[in-house]
Amino acid sequence: MSEQEQINEVLATDYQAGFVTDIESDTFPPGLSEETVRKISRMKDEPEFLLEWRLKAYHHWLTLETPEWAHVNYPEIDYQAISYYSAPKKKTDGPKSLDEVDPELLRTYEKLGVPLDERARLAGVAVDAVFDSVSVANTFQDKLAEDGIIFMPFSKAVHAHPELIKKYLGSVVSYKDNFYAALNSALFSDGSFVYIPKGTRCPMELSTYFRINAANTGQFERTLIIADDDAYVSYLEGCTAPMRDENQLHAAVVELVAHDRAEIKYSTVQNWYPGDENGVGGIFNFVTKRAACRGVSSKVSWTQVETGSAITWKYPSIILQGDNSTGEFYSVAVTNNMQQADTGTKMIHLGKNTSSTIISKGIAAGRSQNSYRGLVRVGPNAENARNYTECDSLLMGDQCGAHTFPYIEVKNPTAQIEHEASTSKISEDQLFYCKQRGLDADDAVSMIVNGFCKEVMRQLPMEFAVEAQNLLSLSLEGSVG
């Protein structure tokens, strides 16, 4: 067997989260109209201001065209063929205590390695579990509330804290921002809401685990995190979906707001079903994530490990408004088989002495296409802005592609911008070297890839770093993990 064949064999792997939970759901029939928007709002008994906002978003969306600038190819999405709401049947409204959660759902999360039992392994982590369109469980809410921290499903926060929602919703990502953000604004069904009060350091990791289960549905979640002055929070999201032959749409919006001296660390481990080796099925992941460093000396850091999805279109960005604010983007994007990823970031420097760091690691295997797209913009008032960008691509085999699209716009002469890029291959020399030292091909590939991503992986919270490493190995290998 040649080493190319061995690479191929190592790459042929099963998606571990591809099972379907057999559970009764209330699902909207496919179709999108103003009535769909009203119906979602009605289901959630939303206040008038939110319905109005949704409708504005919907009517704006109707005027928009699908963006086509990304380096991805996929068949046109029929928005009338999608169901926009699906929720497991339940007897009462709102998230329940764990005792009342359907055991089938608990088993689902258990199987995914996200035990919802508060006494379980991830005891230092509070979890919001979003299943299709709704939050089904939310742990440690009460304990966090003792510190004044709000961590709850979005749909519940709308009722409990309407003033905060009104103030912050759409303040970072306007419903007019782009095609998918407008769609999400009209149709979002749930997500997580986090508020960390002034001077509070959130004592545990917060996390939301997104699961798409129902067929032919789209998931449109919305996450809003606010860190008030001098607050700190570390938040992690994870995502999986069953294996299906149809493509499914996931269009999320995440907004982060950091006030004076606040810090938000947001980590993503994205493992949506990527489709099979021939590109059949998989999630279309069109996500708008943006943070506003509004306060002085505030800091936001995005870390993402993207291994799933048939199409990834995602640019977690940071607006550095406050003077001395800091933005960081650390990304590992793995594409295999027929996957396509177009991902990167935007760092918008507006305040003085703002600095940003971008470290992007793209790994392309199979026949996949992996693109980094990043914008660094320095506004006219952003004295002494600094940016350092490094994007590295690793190619496995000779049928995949890695692309880099950096954009730099500088309107202030005091700016210092550095950009480094490299493209390399896992060479047969490297593989043979490792094998000659006794490692099998699986272990060798895993070691080489993890070495390549090390700078990014070490940004992840401890609790997840090992899981993310295993996931990385699993996406690329057959037997490791």
Place this chain on the structure above:
Amino acid sequence: MKMLEIKNLHASVGDKEILRGINLTINAGEVHAIMGPNGAGKSTLSNVLAGRDGYTITQGEVLYKGENLLELAAEERAQRGVFLAFQYPVEIPGVSNIYLLKAALNAVRKYQGLDELDAIDFLSLVRSKLDLVKMDEQFLHRGVNEGFSGGEKKRNEILQMALLEPSLAILDETDSGLDIDALKTVSEGVNGLRSADRSIVMITHYQRLLDYIEPDFVHVLSDGKIVKTGDKELAKELEKTGYSWVQQGQAE
């Protein structure tokens, strides 16, 4: 004990035959030097013995400790104690040297049915080997061969050999690209690893390495065959006269 028996070995790359009937027996504890001009097949021989892909064995056999070596995968050979010190050790960015060393040692130990060494035991073991090649502990925490000088790369190979304690070590042009001080250090390292149950094959273009690591036998490889075998005096003769007389001798 016979460590390695190569019998009438023929190997090709594509349809080009490179090894054309090699016969060589190496006993435990012996050091053999294989010399020869460029293109003689020296690197092909070391790659074929280590199990690199891309070569077709068309005839012959190779026994390692009596076992058919050629049907084992590269990693299986390594686990059984066949070690190749590379002419051009590759860089593996981001993977620390110590991580690779530990993974390699544990792969060998696993084959031997031994438990993996824990971090503390491993570190004390590897520290004990550093002196042999005069390497600083910092090397352990740098990326594998990342930004290493030529001399550092070669010393790193010998460090790996010291740690893995192979039965058969093949040193492929270990002297190439070394200045005289580095050559001394590397040679002392190798000499320190000579033992009655370990065989060493040195592949080299130049005689100077043999001043530092004295071989028991010297073979001249030319055009895919061993055309002459002698002791270290043969190497000195070659140094004086070049390889052309061997090749001529072969033509006659």
